[in-house]
Amino acid sequence: MGARPGAQKAPAGRRRTRAVRSLPGVANGTEGLRAQNLSQILTMVHRYGPLSRSELTRRTGFNRSTVGALVLTLTERNLVRETEPAAGGRVGRPSPIVQVNPGVAVLAVNPDIDALTVGVVGLGGRVHARVRRETRGIPTLDDAVQLTLDIVSDLQPLLAGLDSLLGVGIALPGLVNAGTGRVLVAPHLGWQDADLTGPFGAALGLPAVAANDASLGSLAESIFGAALGVADALYLNGSASGIGGGIVTGGAQLVGSRGYGGELGHTLVRPGGSPCHCGRSGCLDAEVRLERLLGAAGLDGGGIEALEIVLSDGPVEAVRLEAERQVELLAVALVDFVNIFDPELILLGGFLGSLVGFAGQSLGDAVNEASLAGRVHVRRAALGPELLLVGAAELAFRPLLASPA
Template sequence: MSERATTVEGVRRTNLGEVLRLVHHGGPRSRAVITAETGLNRSTVSDLVARLAAAGLVREHDPDPTRRVGRPSPIVAPSPDVVAIGVNPEIDAIEIGAVSLGGAVRLRERVPASTPDVAEVVEVVARVVAAWRADALKDCRIVGAGVAVPGLVRAEDGLVRFAPHLDWHDADIAGPLAEALGLAVVVGNDASYGARAERLFGAAREHGDVVYLNGGASGIGGGLVLHGQLIGGEGGYAGGWGQTAASLTDAADRRVDGGVLEDEVNRARLVRAAGLTAPDDAELERALTASDDARVEAARQRRILAATLGNAVNVLNPSIIVLGGFLGSLREIDREGFDDEVRARALAASAERLELASAALGADRLLIGAADAALQRLLSDPLG
């Protein structure tokens, strides 16, 4: 093949990926809008869309006839039958989801487990996905899987260096899971994947500078987006908010001498105060104002969390802070009061345009983020 032909094919593949990424992250849009957003001409966009449709990656349909002005342009939408598997192992359960192009969770299952090891996670995920393939996903194309791990994950190869609450040390889950599923597997930190999902599909969709904190059964992690780029750090370990020193405004709020943030702002403490055993996030959120013990503990944790976020505002000057998991539940008790407290703890100039939000994707955020990471190979080369 000539150098020019190779170059032309490379440009075509790049453009195919750009169009598919637009409809995946941005939602259905007309050919005319795609033409405007990509800067490509109409005939090129028409050819690219036809190629993607022939590959089963997008579908076209007529626009809403009630909004038709002039010559209608077909609407291009991501195919719901192209999916990736998202996995989130936690100390109390293994969650699995099938996420379509476009970020919609098509199926999800939560399998109770107690501090599962890699072998148990692989066995559970393989069993669930096999059942889906035989039934609900039998007509779908599964392109990969992503695993959101509550721990330090090496960016270069997905090795879980340390997941303290799962007791995983230098654990390879990508290899065994890829063999069990027959799919390419990517692995990343759960909170980083949560940040990815909220930035692309959720509360931070319109923001380029984002601080995201995720609160789960294993502790607190986070993600950081600066100028639209997810920041992973030198080895991929950035975002360890839970291991930072707890910011206390009242010494009486301390429960652990020398404790870090996740020792003080802690899901297990809330669960005990609420008198529950193994609640999901929705059940816990409902219980946080149901008893005096729960209210007192939630108020203590809110004070510490607000002070910590005030520091984050001063250092990073984000346009939005998004709170996922039980951290979002703490905010939901009194959103206005909590947001005002965070702003009061920050420099006025840094906080003047700050927004705060609870994760818009709820319990699906980690599965969506992990699945989106698994879709990147397809988005980079849709016909490869």
């Protein structure tokens, strides 16, 4: 409902500057080069916020006239706007500030077993609106499409004030083939081998794209959140559906041969423990659960917002004991991840972020003491409840960022 958080410093440790790369899909030759240059300018101000023309010149290596022409083109397409900088007493003509037009937006959808959330997200990661509707039971795919339509209908006054609505991005707790838009399996939702993007796209009249929710959360944190500028990071998201992960190594997302990489929730943490949807027992996804924490407080639902209240200062003993148990098992998994991926930063989102708040420094200390290399930073994700919406929106913005012309 507000602007995205400002740029945040990455934790101490090695940091690398990542150049903005133009995305694939542009033509060759002079027009192709111009399209790449437009992509680079738009992507830069989208990801890093308002930049002066002189700063764009410095970062891109283009000359001033080229930057001016590219900015003019993007302005004519209503993708960016220019403003005069605040007076600073400097000699000479100040360089205009270039910023994205947040009125160019997409829809973001996050279905889960207890609720469905729809957001309207503008360029620059600005969340104009976020609506969460709880469901009476686990929604079917058709239920999710219809509920999305109902929410979008309620959002019409806001949508009417936008300059353009480009598409819809879907963050799903399950295995999603981002290339085909099909869900292989979303075990907690019960969705299996189904066309995901087709029904949403047809109902909304917009091009639709989809990917795993935790992978999109990792993407959002690496662009707008606490992993900005960090080349090797690991992200875990905890929702009512379970736990998923996203891995960034060498500045690139690790997705696997079919796009199903990052199912870190199915790491064994307690042999012979609770049965998991994957068929095994004792997986992180089966042992560290939102409903167990809420259940310890006598609650049936309420989501992460309710958990924040439950885990506030002085939780009752049943809640405290369950939270301590889950933190201990979470640490077991994180030690394995540190030994395998050697990240410099671990980010925990969703209800796992709430556990970070509860455990404080003790979780990071436990991980560093038990892992081989140690010296990893364990932090709460920075984007909060808007995280998955920003990630889904980034997926939907990709065609525009690749080819603004």
